[in-house]
Amino acid sequence: MKTAYRFVFVILIITTIVACKNDSKSKPDSKSQNTKVENKDKIPKVKIPAGGENDVDVSHIKTLTQETLENYLKSYEIKNPETIVEVKTRFGDFKIQLFVAERLHRVNFIRLTKLGYFDDTFFHRVDSGFVVQGGNSDKPSTQKLRAKIGDYLIPNEYNPLHKNKYGFVGMAKPTSQKVSNASSPFEFYIVVKKDGAHHLDKEFTVFGRVIEGMDVVEKISQVEADASEWPIKNIQMDVNVLR
Known part of the structure; x- marks a missing residue:
């Protein structure tokens, strides 16, 4: 019985880890977003602050x-x-x-x-x-x-x-x-x-x-x-x- 419980517990841990990895892939990367903004073409006029x-x-x-x-x-x-x-x-x-x-x-x-x-x-x-x-x-x-x-x-x-x-x-x-x-x-x-x-x-x-x-x-x-x-x-x- 204890062996069965341990097996189920291990399966739950593996399932949770896989789900977390998949979830992280679905979110945008804030660093890559900032890079895209910084690389936009500059306008010809001076940008006045x-x-x-x-x-x-x-x-x-x-x-x-x-x-x-x-x-x-x-x-x-x-x-x-x-x-x-x-x-x-x-x-x-x-x-x-x-x-x-x-x-x-x-x-x-x-x-x-x-x-x-x-x-x-x-x-x-x-x-x-x-x-x-x-x-x-x-x-x-x-x-x-x-x-x-x-x-x-x-x-x-x-x-x-x-x-x-x-x-x-x-x-x-x-x-x-x-x-x-x-x-x-x-x-x-x-x-x-x-x-x-x-x-x-x-x-x-x-x-x-x-x-x-x-x-x-x-x-x-x-x-x-x-x-x-x-x-x-x-x-x-x-x-x-x-x-």
């Missing part, structure tokens, strides 16, 4: 200098001929046509758009009845992107056919720039003064115009700003190349 942390990946960005700027942009232009970009904001979307004549400014803007630089910035200056300005922020990640993209200025490309009319787009100058009319590569402005801002002509390069959604730009120009013309509530932008 929430809150403006410093851990934005800039490893794929080539750093330009004043000496390498023009040759690089002229080479970049060959495979990047686009002239239409779309700017998305919480007030709506608008489109900008970039002029071919101001080639360095256009190509630089397209490059920064494709790198995702502008997606990490705000419309940081609002002067109602004059201009709205974008391309900067107070986030550490923005400064990290700027440092990686390069410390350079874009030579002035003044064109008498493209002046500071209502709805036209120009590049700002660094506040420290007193020697020439070269442009900042990072900050652009849109004229909202109905009769234009022609006192800016020649000193600032106009390189595009809003072709759709100027009512959205007008809404941005009416937001409340502090004494430094920085909007009380940040206006994030998402800029994409259309064609």
Whole structure:
């Protein structure tokens, strides 16, 4: 009788072990799942971390200098001929046509758009009845992107056919720039003064115009700003190349 009980007990143990092994095979392996997520293709734009942390990946960005700027942009232009970009904001979307004549400014803007630089910035200056300005922020990640993209200025490309009319787009100058009319590569402005801002002509390069959604730009120009013309509530932008 004892021998029979022992035999049944052994059979039960073997059955339990086999069942446990089969059950473990039916469950997904958490390590293999994590590997699949990590191996996904990276999107071409920089992925901006929430809150403006410093851990934005800039490893794929080539750093330009004043000496390498023009040759690089002229080479970049060959495979990047686009002239239409779309700017998305919480007030709506608008489109900008970039002029071919101001080639360095256009190509630089397209490059920064494709790198995702502008997606990490705000419309940081609002002067109602004059201009709205974008391309900067107070986030550490923005400064990290700027440092990686390069410390350079874009030579002035003044064109008498493209002046500071209502709805036209120009590049700002660094506040420290007193020697020439070269442009900042990072900050652009849109004229909202109905009769234009022609006192800016020649000193600032106009390189595009809003072709759709100027009512959205007008809404941005009416937001409340502090004494430094920085909007009380940040206006994030998402800029994409259309064609």
